[in-house]
Amino acid sequence: MRTRPSLLFLFVLAQACAGPVAMAAPRHDEPVAASEPRETLIVQLDLPKTASCEETFDLALYGSRAVDLVSWEGTTTKCAGRKAKIRYLSKRITREALMEQLKKLATKVEVVTQ
Numbered sequence: 001m002r003t004r005p006s007l008l009f010l011f012v013l014a015q016a017c018a019g020p021v022a023m024a025a026p027r028h029d030e031p032v033a034a035s036e037p038r039e040t041l042i043v044q045l046d047l048p049k050t051a052s053c054e055e056t057f058d059l060a061l062y063g064s065r066a067v068d069l070v071s072w073e074g075t076t077t078k079c080a081g082r083k084a085k086i087r088y089l090s091k092r093i094t095r096e097a098l099m100e101q102l103k104k105l106a107t108k109v110e111v112v113t114q
Helices: 004-024 055-062 096-105
Strands: 038-046 066-075 081-091 106-111
Touching: 004 081, 055 096, 066 096, 081 096, 096 106
Parallel strands: none
Antiparallel strands: 038 081, 038 106, 066 081
């Protein structure tokens, strides 16, 4: 099978043009400095009933670079009565703003005192 020179040229050109665009894209998996302050919020949640309620919730929170870690306690087979520990970057989001985000993603949110 032969490759036409013009097709090969277009492929190489497309790869060369993609460089600056890729460089401008946000870097989602870039680690956060250990010195950046973090706080933890523990909540009891009822999530919308879907087949992937926990995953949908996690992805929505991780879309914000202010959330560092979401860890779940208890069973993973139901969407109601879930307990989550959310570690967030306190210079990037306030506790109140995080709670507002949680209220949009869950049907019920209660802060659990430690």
